[in-house]
Amino acid sequence: MTSIQLDMIQTAGIGALALIAGMVLTRKVAFLQKFCVPSPVSGGIIFSLLTLALYGWFDVEVSFDDTLKDVFMLAFFTSVGFQSDLKVIKKGGRLLAIMLGLLVVIIAMQNLMPMGITRLMGVDPLIGMAAGSISMTGGHGTAGGFAGVLETMGLHGAGTIGMAAATFGLIAGSTIGGPLAEKIIRTKLTQEQVQQDEEIDPAMAGIESDEASPTGRAKRVSTNELEFQQYAKATYCLLLVMGGGTLLSWLLDKTGVTFPTYFGALILAAIARNTLGFVRYRKEGEMVKADRLLDMERIISVGNICLSMFLGMAMISLKLWELQSLALPLIVILVSQVLLMALFAYFAAFPLLGSNYDAAVLCAGMCGFGLGATPNAMANMSAVCYKYRYTVKPFLIVPIIGAMFADLINTGIITLFLNIL
Numbered sequence: 001m002t003s004i005q006l007d008m009i010q011t012a013g014i015g016a017l018a019l020i021a022g023m024v025l026t027r028k029v030a031f032l033q034k035f036c037v038p039s040p041v042s043g044g045i046i047f048s049l050l051t052l053a054l055y056g057w058f059d060v061e062v063s064f065d066d067t068l069k070d071v072f073m074l075a076f077f078t079s080v081g082f083q084s085d086l087k088v089i090k091k092g093g094r095l096l097a098i099m100l101g102l103l104v105v106i107i108a109m110q111n112l113m114p115m116g117i118t119r120l121m122g123v124d125p126l127i128g129m130a131a132g133s134i135s136m137t138g139g140h141g142t143a144g145g146f147a148g149v150l151e152t153m154g155l156h157g158a159g160t161i162g163m164a165a166a167t168f169g170l171i172a173g174s175t176i177g178g179p180l181a182e183k184i185i186r187t188k189l190t191q192e193q194v195q196q197d198e199e200i201d202p203a204m205a206g207i208e209s210d211e212a213s214p215t216g217r218a219k220r221v222s223t224n225e226l227e228f229q230q231y232a233k234a235t236y237c238l239l240l241v242m243g244g245g246t247l248l249s250w251l252l253d254k255t256g257v258t259f260p261t262y263f264g265a266l267i268l269a270a271i272a273r274n275t276l277g278f279v280r281y282r283k284e285g286e287m288v289k290a291d292r293l294l295d296m297e298r299i300i301s302v303g304n305i306c307l308s309m310f311l312g313m314a315m316i317s318l319k320l321w322e323l324q325s326l327a328l329p330l331i332v333i334l335v336s337q338v339l340l341m342a343l344f345a346y347f348a349a350f351p352l353l354g355s356n357y358d359a360a361v362l363c364a365g366m367c368g369f370g371l372g373a374t375p376n377a378m379a380n381m382s383a384v385c386y387k388y389r390y391t392v393k394p395f396l397i398v399p400i401i402g403a404m405f406a407d408l409i410n411t412g413i414i415t416l417f418l419n420i421l
Contacts, residue, residue, distance in 0.1 A: 001059050008065040015069070015313035018043040022312070034174070038373075040308050041140060041167060044315020052320045064317040070261065072310035073145055077262035078238050078245060079303020080407050081269025082294065087277060095353065096397050099362065100405060102349050106341070106370055107133040107410050111417045113340055114333045123329045125421060126155035129414070131333045135165035136341075137410050139373045141307055144314040145260050146414065153258075153418070157322030163314060164323055165334060172338045173372030177380030180342055181364035184350055185357070185388065194357050194388055234298035241269045258418050263411060270408065341370050358393050361385060365398040374402030 006014070022043025026032045032042050054060040114128030130150055135143040143162030150158035185194060245265025252259045279290035323330065345363040353359035364384050368377030377398050385391060 001061055004060060004062045006062065006064050008067040011064040011066075011313055011317070012068045012309070014047065014064075014316055015040075015044075015309055018047050018316050019308055019312040021046060037167075037170060038140065038308075038311060040311035040315055041170070044312050044318070045167070047316040048318035048320055051316070051318075055319075055321055064313070066313075066317070069144075069310055069313040069317075070148075072306040072313070073141070074242050074245070074262050074265055075238050075306035076141060076303045076310055077145065077407065078242050078265040078269045079299050079306070081241070081266040082237075082273050082296065082299050082303075084270040084273060084405070084408055085277070086274050095358075095393060096400065098352055099366075099397055099401055100409070102352065102366070103137075103370075103401060103406065103409055104413070105348075106344055106366075107137050107413045109340060109344065110136050110337060110370075111413065113336055115417075117333050117336060118329065121329050121332070123326075124155060126150055126153060126158070127161060127326060127329060128333060129417060129421070130155060130158055130161040131165040131330060131337070132414075132417075133410050134414055135162045136169045136337055136371050137369070137406060138166070138414070139170070140166045140311050140314070142407060142410060142414075144310060145262055147314075149258060149260055149418065153421070157319060157326075159314065160318045160320060160322045161326065161330065163318055164320075165330065168334050169337065170372040170376065172334075173341075173368045173370065173376045174379060176338060176342055176371075177364040177367035177376070178383045180345055180367055181360045181380070181384045182387075184346065184360040184363060185384075188350065188355065189357060189360065230295050230298045231302065234295050234302050237294060237299060238302060241265055241272060244268050257415070259415055260411060263415070266408065266411065338371065341367055345370075357388070358391050361391055361394040362397065365394055369398065369402045369406060374399060374406075377402060 019040050020043070022039030022041065025042045026037065026039050029042075031037075051062045054062060110133040111129065114132045115125050116128075118125045118128040130143070130146075134146050134150075138146075140163060143166045144159060147159035147162055150162070155161070242265050245262070245268045247264070248268050249259065249261060249264030252264055273291065273294065276291040276294065277289060280287045281290055282288075345366050349366055350359050350363050353362050361381050361384050364380040365377035368374070368380040378395070381394050381398065
């Protein structure tokens with residue numbers, strides 16, 4: 001066996017190349033657009049297939065340096081922490097609270113069920129965790145983030161398993177969301193319920209202007225110099241909290257509880273965001289909130305750039321040959337995850353969300369972010385609304401759930417399960 005070791009700069013370069021290739025593919029291939037497959041995933045899988053061919057046909061194993069990949073991952077999850085504005089929960093009201101409760105339940109079930117399956121099949125329960133909420137609700141970002149933790153706990157090839165499961169979930173989430181909502185509308189709602197226009201809750205309308213809702217962001221024109229300053233400030237904020245977050249992670253490790261490496265930075269960013277919301281300072285004779293110092297739109301943009309680079313580097317380093325011995329257990333778990341999501345949305349989420357048209361649209365969105373990602377959820381809901389009618393609340397609630405709370409709640413529950421194991 002011949003081994004080729006690439007350093008961190010070479011790994012980052014190939015990761016960027018995979019990202020660019022994915023961007024081109026996504027523009028050209030209708031299938032990738034339909035299922036909202038991220039560019040780093042579509043491009044990265046090409047390079048992972050190339051390394052598979054080298055391994056299988058030429059007995060050559062290519063290894064990548066994860067140093068910069070981990071830095072990009074840390075930056076992304078820090079930006080997620082900055083998006084966790086607790087004030088938004090108050091604006092969302094009852095429907096948002098119910099969705100958060102349902103999210104907690106589905107994440108717990110996504111971990112309990114595969115652990116039960118692995119016990120019945122006599123395989124490592126960590127495989128169930130890798131194909132649980134880590135890769136389902138968490139998607140590729142969380143799958144990559146927890147890969148190191150699972151490897152340390154003894155699961156060889158954790159990154160490959162998680163990424164494969166996340167890719168499956170991404171496609172499945174887009175596939176079942178629309179048809180499920182269609183069935184709910186046809187069998188559980190009257191024509192009057194579908195067609196009636198409901199009055200928009202003023203509290204919900206207020207969320208539309210929040211930065212967590214992309215459609216509510218104001219478009220601003222700025223000079224190149226101003227744009228540079230804004231992105232520079234956002235980057236400095238991320239780096240500052242990332243540095244402090246490593247110290248918090250070090251303290252958390254002293255408790256003996258297993259946390260992902262990014263957890264300290266994520267929590268510290270959330271604390272900083274919400275603390276600044278209570279602080280006021282005088283500007284031009286007027287008292288303003290200190291959280292205005294955070295340019296959230298740029299922080300989110302820098303975080304998304306880092307996520308793309310992280311995913312590109314994670315996808316090129318997949319060792320697909322490690323999936324061979326896990327094919328049957330992984331397939332059983334992933335098919336079960338899809339059935340679980342469909343049954344939960346149909347029989348539990350729909351009645352709890354109000355048994356109305358909004359609830360049906362939200363169920364389509366839940367399948368999207370519960371198995372894939374927030375863009376999948378938005379695409380599912382858009383497809384349903386295009387056929388019937390547009391409704392405001394789901395398009396305000398789902399981006400908030402996906403952008404602000406899904407990763408935070410998921411990380412906490414995953415950490416609990418891993419420490420029980």
